[in-house]
Amino acid sequence: MGNKKNGKGFRNIVFLLAVAIWLAASLEATASQTSSELKKAGQKIDELEGQKEHVKEQVGTLKEQENHLQGELADLNQQMSDVSAQINDLEVQISDKQTEIEVTGQNLDQAQEIKEQQYESMKARIQFIYEKGGLDFAAVLLGSSSMSDFLNKAEYVEELNRYDRQMLDHYTQTCRQIKEQKKALKQEKKELLVLQESMEQKKAEVDGLIVKTQQSIQVKQEEISDANEALRNYEAQISKMKAYEEELERKKAQEAKKRAEEQKKAAAAAAKQAAQSKQTAQSEEGGKKQPSGSQQAPSGGGTVTAQGSDLAMLAALVECEAGGESYEGQWAVASVVVNRVRSGSFPNTISGVIYQSGQFSPVASGRFAMALSTGASASCTQAASAALSGSTNVSCLYFCRASSGVQGTVIGNHVFY
Numbered sequence: 270m271g272n273k274k275n276g277k278g279f280r281n282i283v284f285l286l287a288v289a290i291w292l293a294a295s296l297e298a299t300a301s302q303t304s305s306e307l308k309k310a311g312q313k314i315d316e317l318e319g320q321k322e323h324v325k326e327q328v329g330t331l332k333e334q335e336n337h338l339q340g341e342l343a344d345l346n347q348q349m350s351d352v353s354a355q356i357n358d359l360e361v362q363i364s365d366k367q368t369e370i371e372v373t374g375q376n377l378d379q380a381q382e383i384k385e386q387q388y389e390s391m392k393a394r395i396q397f398i399y400e401k402g403g404l405d406f407a408a409v410l411l412g413s414s415s416m417s418d419f420l421n422k423a424e425y426v427e428e429l430n431r432y433d434r435q436m437l438d439h440y441t442q443t444c445r446q447i448k449e450q451k452k453a454l455k456q457e458k459k460e461l462l463v464l465q466e467s468m469e470q471k472k473a474e475v476d477g478l479i480v481k482t483q484q485s486i487q488v489k490q491e492e493i494s495d496a497n498e499a500l501r502n503y504e505a506q507i508s509k510m511k512a513y514e515e516e517l518e519r520k521k522a523q524e525a526k527k528r529a530e531e532q533k534k535a536a537a538a539a540a541k542q543a544a545q546s547k548q549t550a551q552s553e554e555g556g557k558k559q560p561s562g563s564q565q566a567p568s569g570g571g572t573v574t575a576q577g578s579d580l581a582m583l584a585a586l587v588e589c590e591a592g593g594e595s596y597e598g599q600w601a602v603a604s605v606v607v608n609r610v611r612s613g614s615f616p617n618t619i620s621g622v623i624y625q626s627g628q629f630s631p632v633a634s635g636r637f638a639m640a641l642s643t644g645a646s647a648s649c650t651q652a653a654s655a656a657l658s659g660s661t662n663v664s665c666l667y668f669c670r671a672s673s674g675v676q677g678t679v680i681g682n683h684v685f686y
Contacts, residue, residue: 303521304627310514311634314507321503328496335489342482345475352472359465366458373454377447383440390433514630519673526667526675526686573610575657579619583607583653584645586623589631590668591683592649597662598681599652604661605668605685612666619657 583603591602609615609622616622624632631637645653655661665685669675677686 303517303524304630304633307514307517307521307627307630308633310510310517311630311636314510314514315634315636317503317507317510321500321507324496324499324503328493328500331489331493331496335486335493338482338486338489342479342486345479345482349472349475349479352468352475356465356468356472359461359468363458363461363465366454366461370451370454370458373447373451377444377451380440380443380447388437515670515672518630518669519675522667522669522673522675522686573607573619573657573659575619580650580653580657581641581645582623583619583657584650585637585641586629586631587649587653588640588645589636590629591681592646594681594683596648596652598683599649600655600661601663601665601678601680601683601685602668603653603656604663605665607656607661608664608666614666 583606586606587599587602591599594602606619606622610617610619616625623629623637627633629637631640663678663680663685665677668677668683668685671679671682671684673684675684675686677684679685
């Protein structure tokens with residue numbers, strides 16, 4: 270009879286364990302699907318983030334090019350200002366030179382007029398002395414009262430002729446100098462006009478460069494506008510995918526919670542059935558009955574023995590999951606991993622917990638491998654080290670985004686439960 274009862278109890282335990290295994294498998298399959306969707310969402314977000322960063326780099330490059338063009342435009346505008354000022358100065362010089370030429374021309378006309386007058390006066394005097402007056406040396410000699418008077422008259426005539434000649438030479442020289450001055454002024458004006466033409470050409474070239482640079486700036490601004498629009502589109506897509514990822518995280522958290530509850534119920538039922546069977550068997554055999562509650566199921570897997578690479582792996586995971594959180598939030602994430610190793614319901618190593626299928630999305634998306642290769646920050650490494658040494662700030666086995674609606678301990682942007 271006792272063997273039959275024992276056999277029945279054993280079958281009940283097997284049945285309960287089978288139900289627990291079936292429930293676990295069913296829940297695990299659902300969790301696996303959710304994790305697969307999370308992995309795809311994470312990969313899509315990483316892909317969009319990469320494309321967004323590429324466009325941001327393009328925007329930065331385009332803005333540098335625009336700034337360079339703006340600098341060129343400022344230089345060209347300064348050149349235009351300088352050239353315009355030089356052209357205005359040349360116009361003033363040309364105007365002044367034209368005035369000098371006109372004044373010189375007037376002076377030349379006056380000098381030539383005076384020269385002609387002097388020449389006419391000299392001719393008139395010579396004609397008066399030698400022709401109109403009928404004078405000759407004989408007449409002068411005969412009309413002189415003495416030799417001294419004759420010499421004085423002859424000397425006077427000679428002095429008068431010499432003066433007229435000197436004045437004629439003087440005015441002739443003056444006219445020549447004025448002509449040379451006028452010619453030089455005309456040459457200077459010609460050179461100024463050539464320089465003015467050159468400046469006008471330079472002004473036209475600079476003006477063309479200004480127009481071209483303004484067009485280039487407009488093109489760059491349009492490219493920047495298009496790139497910013499692309500950035501906004503990527504941000505909208507990323508925001509949408511993050512909302513979807515958040516929903517999946519919420520779903521995953523609920524599934525994990527349900528799975529843990531079902532496993533706990535199945536384990537408790539199996540333990541209760543086993544205890545009852547044992548008590549029945551002991552009673553029938555006349556054995557000593559143990560007091561109720563004298564033994565309890567182990568609460569976890571005990572202490573954590575960290576390997577040399579565990580610190581780097583745990584720190585990298587913390588970096589991925591809570592790199593932007595406070596130290597308390599980073600410490601809590603590290604504590605969850607250590608708690609799982611201790612629990613007995615998860616793999617009993619740090620690497621086993623981290624790489625367990627469907628648990629941590631950064632592992633599936635590749636971000637964990639990248640963080641592991643580059644190394645975690647000092648605060649994430651410190652948080653991981655604290656948790657591995659046995660110091661934890663939460664006793665939870667799960668965490669997700671605080672916005673998921675799951676009840677638990679909220680630290681920063683995560684809720685731990």
